[in-house]
Amino acid sequence: MIINIARKELKSLFASPMGWTILALLMALLGNFYLTGVNKYFEVMSGAVRPAERVGVTIFVGQTVFGIARYIMLFAVPLLTMRLISEERRNQTLPFLFSAPISLTEIVLGKFVGLIIFLSILIVYIFMMLITLNIWSDIDFGYLLANSFGLWLLLGSFSALGIYFSSLTKQPIIAAILSFISLFALIFLESMFASDPNHWFAYISLMKHFQSFSRGLIDTSDLIYFFLFIATFLTLTIRRLDAERLRG
Amino acid sequence: MSNLTLEAIELTRLFGGREAVKNVSFQLEKGEVLGFLGPNGAGKSTTMRMLTGNLAPSLGTVRICGIDMMENPKEAKALIGYLPEMRPIYKELTVDEFLTIAARLHKVPSKQINKAVEIAKQKCGLSHMSKRLIENLSNGYQQRVAIAQAIIHNPLVVILDEPTVGLDPIQIREIRALIREIGQKHSVILSTHILPEVEMVCDRVQIIDKGNLVFHGSIDELKQHRQGNKLMVGFAKAPALAALKDIEGVTKVEKAEDRMYRIHFKKKQSPAEAIVKLSVKNSWGLYQIAPDQTSLEDVFVQLTQMKPVN
Numbered sequence A: 001m002i003i004n005i006a007r008k009e010l011k012s013l014f015a016s017p018m019g020w021t022i023l024a025l026l027m028a029l030l031g032n033f034y035l036t037g038v039n040k041y042f043e044v045m046s047g048a049v050r051p052a053e054r055v056g057v058t059i060f061v062g063q064t065v066f067g068i069a070r071y072i073m074l075f076a077v078p079l080l081t082m083r084l085i086s087e088e089r090r091n092q093t094l095p096f097l098f099s100a101p102i103s104l105t106e107i108v109l110g111k112f113v114g115l116i117i118f119l120s121i122l123i124v125y126i127f128m129m130l131i132t133l134n135i136w137s138d139i140d141f142g143y144l145l146a147n148s149f150g151l152w153l154l155l156g157s158f159s160a161l162g163i164y165f166s167s168l169t170k171q172p173i174i175a176a177i178l179s180f181i182s183l184f185a186l187i188f189l190e191s192m193f194a195s196d197p198n199h200w201f202a203y204i205s206l207m208k209h210f211q212s213f214s215r216g217l218i219d220t221s222d223l224i225y226f227f228l229f230i231a232t233f234l235t236l237t238i239r240r241l242d243a244e245r246l247r248g
Numbered sequence B: 001m002s003n004l005t006l007e008a009i010e011l012t013r014l015f016g017g018r019e020a021v022k023n024v025s026f027q028l029e030k031g032e033v034l035g036f037l038g039p040n041g042a043g044k045s046t047t048m049r050m051l052t053g054n055l056a057p058s059l060g061t062v063r064i065c066g067i068d069m070m071e072n073p074k075e076a077k078a079l080i081g082y083l084p085e086m087r088p089i090y091k092e093l094t095v096d097e098f099l100t101i102a103a104r105l106h107k108v109p110s111k112q113i114n115k116a117v118e119i120a121k122q123k124c125g126l127s128h129m130s131k132r133l134i135e136n137l138s139n140g141y142q143q144r145v146a147i148a149q150a151i152i153h154n155p156l157v158v159i160l161d162e163p164t165v166g167l168d169p170i171q172i173r174e175i176r177a178l179i180r181e182i183g184q185k186h187s188v189i190l191s192t193h194i195l196p197e198v199e200m201v202c203d204r205v206q207i208i209d210k211g212n213l214v215f216h217g218s219i220d221e222l223k224q225h226r227q228g229n230k231l232m233v234g235f236a237k238a239p240a241l242a243a244l245k246d247i248e249g250v251t252k253v254e255k256a257e258d259r260m261y262r263i264h265f266k267k268k269q270s271p272a273e274a275i276v277k278l279s280v281k282n283s284w285g286l287y288q289i290a291p292d293q294t295s296l297e298d299v300f301v302q303l304t305q306m307k308p309v310n
Helices: A002-015 A017-047 A057-090 A094-098 A104-135 A141-168 A172-192 A200-204 A206-214 A220-247 B044-051 B073-077 B095-105 B110-123 B139-151 B169-185 B195-201 B219-227 B241-245 B272-282 B296-304
Strands: B004-015 B018-029 B033-037 B059-064 B080-083 B157-161 B187-192 B204-209 B212-218 B230-235 B250-255 B260-265 B286-291
Touching (some): A002 A017, A002 A104, A002 B095, A017 A057, A017 A104, A057 A104, A057 A141, A057 A172, A057 A206, A104 A220, A141 A172, A141 A220, A172 A200, A206 A220, B018 B044, B018 B059, B018 B187, B033 B044, B033 B169, B033 B195, B044 B157, B044 B187, B059 B073, B080 B139, B095 B110, B139 B157, B139 B169, B169 B187, B169 B195, B187 B195, B204 B219, B204 B296, B212 B219, B230 B272, B241 B250, B241 B272, B272 B286
Parallel strands (some): B033 B187, B033 B204, B080 B157, B157 B187
Antiparallel strands (some): B004 B059, B230 B260, B230 B286, B250 B260
């Protein structure tokens, strides 16, 4: 049943130009950064004389692309999540889902999975774009995989939070603004506590947990953090929809 | 197995302390069409939302074919088709796409989905609109899509909240025929403002007002309310009121408008024949005699101003 809801979401995304446009724009932007990365690599490396200054092409270009991708997605994901529930509420289509023989959990998970599938397309594209480096060099696949996986988890967290804010309101734009602000705060919490990196507040920051992935490291504690983050916001969403059924 | 498809037991719904629906109980049998009437804000839609599991009742139980809506919502919802007041359609999809999704979500087996979509489209007269975007359809056709969505999985109970809103007279007739057809095999609950519609389509009627059930009975009972024991009689040369009142069975005579009289009589003692005979004998010049029907609107107004029955 979850997959049927996910299929419905994907169909809605691709039925309008929305899905296609977002994919195309994001790919154009990231492709641009990829090209700049490759160009810069030669510039920087021709200047680097000592071996210690030299970095591999995978890390150099990978950091450029994945580094910028998370900030671009900070804007893109709220735009995608904002419509998931609030637009259905505004168009009064929620009774269609609520009166079908599916549980609220399935509805929320279905919507989440649908969005994740859409975002995975983007991640697969980014990955494919970066492995074209392999044509003329020898790249570190492990580094790219860890980065892609980290980005995937990060986008999953963005989406879970976005869905929750979408379930709070009737206006998609308000949902987008709220989720953008909270994601922004969660990402920059770390820089706010730069002087005290071990403060528990800094530990909440999404970016702190993304960092190990961006070094090519898959750390289980970060995995658990992302997993809990996603589970928390999805549960809150389910509870919020259930409250609506109870309170009306 | 009993024939009961839907049971509502003492449903009550509070909205912030105000009772939108008070202690409403009713049952529905297989093959019945139940008309649900009431003025605006009477609690029709709230009751329907509770029946379909879209809203949890504050008190009371809903059972669909014996399955409790609160305890086993999935099983109960699988037996229901619901058309809410605001039609729940995804306008960015085509008719086929939308109905396929509806069939999938209602757990129609994947092999039968195409067939189910075809049948639903045929029943609602949408076959020639398959590939059109719902957004581009006229209001009436969108309403048909919404009805098709409610009947696609062949549910045992179909709940329609004002299904004929926005349709033209021909479409209304088609939809009424469709409702009667569904009502033969399954059960239908239908809410409406259009009173003649109830008389045409429904077997039973219930009227709700300010959250209370004020009338509950078969359509014949409603008609009795409607006809009453009255005759409307017109004379060219009007006799004295006393002469009319002396006729056997007559309880009261009122002068209506110009040369017309409203004659009340005792139950099953229609004085029609006596009046005709007397009129011929005394040459009163009888030119009209007919049962005086209260309009359905009047019955409706009367009932909604009465005290609740339960």
